[in-house]
Amino acid sequence: MSSPPQPDAPLSVAHATSLVAEALDSGRLERAPAERLGANLLRPGVLEVLLEAAEASKRRHKGDVVTVSRNVFIPLTNLCRNRCTYCGFAKQPDSAVAHSYSLEEVAEVVRGGVLTGCTEALMCLGDKPEIAYRSHRDWLAARGYDSTIDLLVEACKVALDGGMLPHTNAGVLCAEEMERLRPWNASMGLMLETTSQRLRGRGMAHYHAPDKDPAVRIRMHEEAGELAIPFTTGVLLGIGENVAERVDTLLTIRDLDARHHHIQETIIQPFHPKPGTRMRATAPIRDDEVVGWVALARLVLGPRMNLQAPPNLAPEMLGRLLRAGLNDWGGVSPVTIDFINPEAPWPAIDKLRALCKAGGQRLRDRGPVYPEWILHRPEFFDPQLRAALPCLATDEGYARRPHRQSREEAA
Numbered sequence: 001m002s003s004p005p006q007p008d009a010p011l012s013v014a015h016a017t018s019l020v021a022e023a024l025d026s027g028r029l030e031r032a033p034a035e036r037l038g039a040n041l042l043r044p045g046v047l048e049v050l051l052e053a054a055e056a057s058k059r060r061h062k063g064d065v066v067t068v069s070r071n072v073f074i075p076l077t078n079l080c081r082n083r084c085t086y087c088g089f090a091k092q093p094d095s096a097v098a099h100s101y102s103l104e105e106v107a108e109v110v111r112g113g114v115l116t117g118c119t120e121a122l123m124c125l126g127d128k129p130e131i132a133y134r135s136h137r138d139w140l141a142a143r144g145y146d147s148t149i150d151l152l153v154e155a156c157k158v159a160l161d162g163g164m165l166p167h168t169n170a171g172v173l174c175a176e177e178m179e180r181l182r183p184w185n186a187s188m189g190l191m192l193e194t195t196s197q198r199l200r201g202r203g204m205a206h207y208h209a210p211d212k213d214p215a216v217r218i219r220m221h222e223e224a225g226e227l228a229i230p231f232t233t234g235v236l237l238g239i240g241e242n243v244a245e246r247v248d249t250l251l252t253i254r255d256l257d258a259r260h261h262h263i264q265e266t267i268i269q270p271f272h273p274k275p276g277t278r279m280r281a282t283a284p285i286r287d288d289e290v291v292g293w294v295a296l297a298r299l300v301l302g303p304r305m306n307l308q309a310p311p312n313l314a315p316e317m318l319g320r321l322l323r324a325g326l327n328d329w330g331g332v333s334p335v336t337i338d339f340i341n342p343e344a345p346w347p348a349i350d351k352l353r354a355l356c357k358a359g360g361q362r363l364r365d366r367g368p369v370y371p372e373w374i375l376h377r378p379e380f381f382d383p384q385l386r387a388a389l390p391c392l393a394t395d396e397g398y399a400r401r402p403h404r405q406s407r408e409e410a411a
């Protein structure tokens with residue numbers, strides 16, 4: 001009996017076509033064919049086969065709609081106890097640009113968001129900095145907080161009171177912390193990033209990052225599911241993982257969602273090297289490869305998953321990304337920069353709208369949670385959040401932006 005081909009054995013276009021046809025029939029791409037396609041996606045003709053199948057899969061369940069969320073990005077603290085070798089966001093406390101937000105600063109950003117028609121307040125911050133830094137413990141104590149989570153809960157209340165729906169991404173949280181945040185958050189998230197334990201080894205991207213232990217992150221996803229929290233996750237491409245590890249990460253997300261039905265979206269995010277980091281000289285993943293992995297993610301995760309690729313991280317490839325099966329551009333802000341990738345400006349939303357139109361699709365504004373969750377999954381929201389949702393969501397579940405709707409949006 002002959003053994004199965006190695007994943008990186010050359011794959012013909014005809015064979016790739018039959019693998020994606022099976023995936024379209026069954027609604028899911030399994031591990032072995034995903035690894036074969038992933039190892040061959042830059043081979044001539046294979047990427048086109050993948051794109052065609054991924055777009056067909058997307059249209060099967062999402063039709064011609066692509067969404068975007070106008071948000072404000074609030075980096076509540078850029079201190080973090082981890083030291084991922086690719087991270088340009090986290091700062092040491094003695095850095096001139098280390099900063100933790102006061103509630104007054106949060107309120108000011110929220111006001112700017114409301115004035116420009118944003119509905120999502122993205123709270124994004126480092127992991128448990130008080131464990132690593134006495135100065136941060138003192139900063140919190142001086143304001144009456146025992147932990148960064150205490151501050152975060154208050155910041156979410158300020159955002160909700162100010163007329164925006166918070167979405168929190170605060171790194172690894174325990175179940176009790178998520179329970180405290182749930183009444184004030186429309187949704188929460190944690191990038192799974194990778195299931196590779198190898199990347200926690202000496203010299204690898206996550207060696208000095210205890211919160212990047214895949215088991216710890218998977219446990220948080222499980223607990224978020226048990227707490228019925230609409231949850232955002234994603235894959236980080238290009239931090240040293242291999243094809244099998246990327247596929248495993250996607251399959252893990254699929255399995256988590258199959259158990260808890262709580263993954264509201266999966267982000268496919270390429271790593272961009274940052275000056276001043278240990279990975280500053282690492283070559284970024286090629287744009288073509290990003291497009292290919294978005295398409296593979298669509299086929300692995302199936303037609304129902306909300307699939308997102310940040311448009312500021314592959315700006316030359318927006319048209320191809322649109323053909324790769326995504327149905328969401330994620331958060332785009334008219335007010336704040338992408339503090340994780342400050343070198344990458346947001347595209348204008350009207351440019352995304354025109355791009356969608358040219359590709360035979362329609363751009364619609366959503367809030368931090370997707371319309372189908374608002375309309376059909378009330379059990380995922382705390383009662384007080386459920387009461388707040390109609391103020392910021394239309395009858396169809398899209399973002400309600402009183403007085404801010406442009407003629408193009410209405411069209």
Ligand code: SF4
Pocket residue numbers: 080081082083084087088089090125126127171209211
């Ligand atoms: S956990 Fe996040 S914020 Fe902290 S160092 Fe790693 S990538 Fe940066």
